[in-house]
Amino acid sequence: MLRPEPESIEVATTPTELATLEGRNISAWFGDHQVLDRVSLTMEAGVVTSLIGPSGCGKSTFLRILNRMHELVPSASLAGEVLLDGEDIYDPSRKLVDARKHIGMVFQKPNPFPAQSIYDNVVAGLKLTGTRISRDERDELVESCLTKAGLWKEVKDRLRAPGAGLSGGQQQRLCIARSLAVSPRVLLMDEPCSALDPTSTRVIEETMLELAHEVTIVIVTHNMQQAQRVSQQCAFFLASQGTPGAIVEHGDTEAMFADPIDPRTFDYVNGRFG
């Protein structure tokens, strides 16, 4: 599938090496309720991978395991490995903060820090990761990340205004800019457009296509058109009749929608259930 050429952006981008993320035999539980069963998926470098499937089949849980957020839930446990360029992010010698820095997350509901300025929102992650840079470098970083997130032109004259004053779509792009500021190698997006109008959705989708050249993207979406517009690879999750979620089929997005191998995939992508 051909991706549209990105529009040129106005600031120099720091070339980052594109990373491959791999989930191997991932199982997950909340208490004794198993919600994923030995799910394996490779999310290739520089590619957008979409995770699709009916509600409750474990897509968000899988996504949260990919950057060690699942373990924040007290009753949660997991088995399996998550490899970022071949290195297990759950290895005891690895710091939690490194996984979060390298693998950023954008949520369904935009969650900027409401009392903080647009500027401070963008650089908020630097403190958390202990990154120290000069004032000039910070200014450059804010412009670069807001540009990449497709928001710079709209906010450049009000960087000191609170993030909460932006529209929902702008807030979501601010959250994308905040994620980018710590130079993640992977960006996880959990239904990032489900709270947005079609115009804002379009802008975020264009942003994703541009970002895919420098960061590996994984998106959970219920919108089949969106999966086809933004992703080159796709995985269909299903939890049939009380069994834990598993991947039924994965591969090239265009092929999965045009000519799925499994009849359940055919039914789902054609809106027959879910």
Ligand SMILES: Nc1ncnc2c1ncn2[C@@H]1O[C@H](COP(=O)(O)OP(=O)(O)OP(=O)(O)O)[C@@H](O)[C@H]1O
């Ligand atoms: N914090 C939690 N505590 C207990 N069970 C949970 C928790 N979060 C999710 N679950 C359960 O785990 C299963 C998978 O949920 P998950 O949110 O991963 O599915 P999903 O496919 O992302 O659903 P949706 O598309 O509706 O967001 C569901 O049965 C859900 O009820």
